[in-house]
Amino acid sequence: RSLCLLAVLHSEGASGFISKPHFKSTTILHRSSSELHDSLFDDIFEGEPNRKENVAPPNNYNEDAAPFSELESDHDRARRMEMVRELQKVYYKEPNSSASSSSVAVVSSPVQSKPHATTLSYGHTSLRNLPTVTSYDGIQTADSAAILPGYQFVWNIHNPQHCHMFHSILSGPAPWYFAHVFLPDSLSSTTTATTTSTSELSAQDEIPNIDNTEAYNDLQYELKRARGLYGTLFRITDRRFHDEDGRIVLAVQAIDKIRIHNVSSKHPYLCTDVQLAPDDELMRMYFDKALMSSASFLSSQNTGNNVGENNPLSSPSAVSGAARAAAVADSLRCRQFECLPIFLEEKPKRPNNIDGALKARSTDSNATRKVKDAIRKQEQEKADAYMSVVQLMNYDKFSYGSLEDAESITTRSLETYWKNLARAQTPSDEEDLFSKTEDSSSLFLPESSASISSTPSSTSVEAVQMMEYHLWCSLDTMLRLLTMVSSATVPMPSQLMGLLPKRDDWPKDFLLEGAATSLENSGGNIGTSFKSPFVRVDQMIASNSSKYSTLRRAHRLSYVIWMLLDGLSLTGAESPSRSDVLKMTSVLARLQAAKLTIDGVNDILKRLIPKKD
Numbered sequence: 001r002s003l004c005l006l007a008v009l010h011s012e013g014a015s016g017f018i019s020k021p022h023f024k025s026t027t028i029l030h031r032s033s034s035e036l037h038d039s040l041f042d043d044i045f046e047g048e049p050n051r052k053e054n055v056a057p058p059n060n061y062n063e064d065a066a067p068f069s070e071l072e073s074d075h076d077r078a079r080r081m082e083m084v085r086e087l088q089k090v091y092y093k094e095p096n097s098s099a100s101s102s103s104v105a106v107v108s109s110p111v112q113s114k115p116h117a118t119t120l121s122y123g124h125t126s127l128r129n130l131p132t133v134t135s136y137d138g139i140q141t142a143d144s145a146a147i148l149p150g151y152q153f154v155w156n157i158h159n160p161q162h163c164h165m166f167h168s169i170l171s172g173p174a175p176w177y178f179a180h181v182f183l184p185d186s187l188s189s190t191t192t193a194t195t196t197s198t199s200e201l202s203a204q205d206e207i208p209n210i211d212n213t214e215a216y217n218d219l220q221y222e223l224k225r226a227r228g229l230y231g232t233l234f235r236i237t238d239r240r241f242h243d244e245d246g247r248i249v250l251a252v253q254a255i256d257k258i259r260i261h262n263v264s265s266k267h268p269y270l271c272t273d274v275q276l277a278p279d280d281e282l283m284r285m286y287f288d289k290a291l292m293s294s295a296s297f298l299s300s301q302n303t304g305n306n307v308g309e310n311n312p313l314s315s316p317s318a319v320s321g322a323a324r325a326a327a328v329a330d331s332l333r334c335r336q337f338e339c340l341p342i343f344l345e346e347k348p349k350r351p352n353n354i355d356g357a358l359k360a361r362s363t364d365s366n367a368t369r370k371v372k373d374a375i376r377k378q379e380q381e382k383a384d385a386y387m388s389v390v391q392l393m394n395y396d397k398f399s400y401g402s403l404e405d406a407e408s409i410t411t412r413s414l415e416t417y418w419k420n421l422a423r424a425q426t427p428s429d430e431e432d433l434f435s436k437t438e439d440s441s442s443l444f445l446p447e448s449s450a451s452i453s454s455t456p457s458s459t460s461v462e463a464v465q466m467m468e469y470h471l472w473c474s475l476d477t478m479l480r481l482l483t484m485v486s487s488a489t490v491p492m493p494s495q496l497m498g499l500l501p502k503r504d505d506w507p508k509d510f511l512l513e514g515a516a517t518s519l520e521n522s523g524g525n526i527g528t529s530f531k532s533p534f535v536r537v538d539q540m541i542a543s544n545s546s547k548y549s550t551l552r553r554a555h556r557l558s559y560v561i562w563m564l565l566d567g568l569s570l571t572g573a574e575s576p577s578r579s580d581v582l583k584m585t586s587v588l589a590r591l592q593a594a595k596l597t598i599d600g601v602n603d604i605l606k607r608l609i610p611k612k613d
Helices: 002-009 033-045 074-092 160-170 191-203 212-223 280-284 287-300 316-338 366-380 397-402 406-424 457-486 512-522 537-543 550-566 578-583 587-608
Strands: 015-018 028-032 126-134 152-157 176-181 229-241 248-265 271-276
Touching: 074 160, 126 160, 126 248, 152 160, 160 176, 160 229, 160 248, 176 248, 176 271, 212 229, 212 248, 229 271, 229 578, 271 316, 280 316, 280 457, 280 550, 280 587, 287 316, 287 406, 316 397, 316 406, 316 550, 397 537, 457 512, 457 550, 457 587, 537 550, 550 578, 550 587
Parallel strands: 126 176
Antiparallel strands: 015 028, 126 271, 152 248, 176 229, 229 248, 248 271
């Protein structure tokens, strides 16, 4: 019934008929559009408790106004779109078995056959049936390269398949998660043709149909490779629905790195089973605690003769999974501080009298005419209706004090992990606990064959801090060389400056510390349209060092530094692609790769500076 009504509401004709007695067993022949609207509206919503009985429909609308025509008034359109939105709620609502009846036809969304397990909580590390977009989908800023955690965008969603996917996501409670996976063009011989066809159709204002088969095949190909397939976990922080064209505007943030384990479905859109992928250093911090919690849990259980090295709960995979659970829990705990949500803000409306003001007059000078021509050209260009946002996420300064205690959160997550693992244990063997089954009820996905070693975490943290120091020194040198070559000041993103460590051993000619201190003391806001306070992370850590780790600060830097390096590709310096950066499993490896890239840029810049006689 919902699909039938949607077809009627969006049709261009003014009349319609239904040949079967779907509604109250009544045959409707050649009724006017408004009569049919009223009949279907009353039938669908007649069971609402708050609806008054025997109330005549409003008679102040045009009975035969076609949708989006000149005859359709604002009142007509508002009433029609209200019905459409109510139908969308019914369509995307999860089925309720108690409300179903044999005498009532229930329309079920295709996505409801396999529910999304997209809720993260302490002690869990995987997401089942996660809606997934790929670089083949043609979404701007998501089709040319892998997206690293720490970035944010405003997306305009036009394609019906994408709109259906995001409507399905947004119909549930927040947080709204989805995945992004970059697939190289070289994987498929038809990818180039598909991309070209998409751009041509876009130029003709036509929306191409997306075939998930190609992306599905390439995902399966990548999953069979030993090195694994990584993507990015996104969350939606704000959304707007446009009635005129069905477009959805989304504010999205890339919040974490994930590993794709398998494709759970490909129709009507791709869904994957993913596991959050903390860096090796972050997992190694909790390895000893995970090992101790394993022994503690086993000793507290009456496991009979199965206590010891042969118990699956004491296996390397189980302990590695516990370390992952603790690292993921700490990431969830810090997310409210690390990821300041962004919200959509509409641009100021165009003044009504701007055309008259820009009209050329005989008394205008040549300079005035040029200015008016430039403004008129800018006004004629098609612009987005919403303010743009800075690509880098900012920290939320006011949420730091409310962060939960790290020790209690990791302890709670380990307890939850072991209880769930013991509940899922089978009498067979260890592999059953982390099997590669596609059963969506399972809470566990296979752990990597190379478990996290018990190398002291202090060694990893010290190595990361030393590489972080050298990276900032190389970056400071690069900025000074760029200033010398271009004879201009090179700006630095304020969000990046907030990650500068507070140290007493910076070189004497180190300039970035002064710039960061100036931003810190000013107490002003940063950003273009969406303003937020500048956050010097080390200043927050100094107030309470137990709530946030310097290793997480370096982890953030290892991703966002590449925004600055992308703009230097024209220098000819070699640098890894963002896909290669995303595949790196340690903070140290990414920082080292960034330093090597900056050192290569510095070598090129030094050759461009003329030598003094």
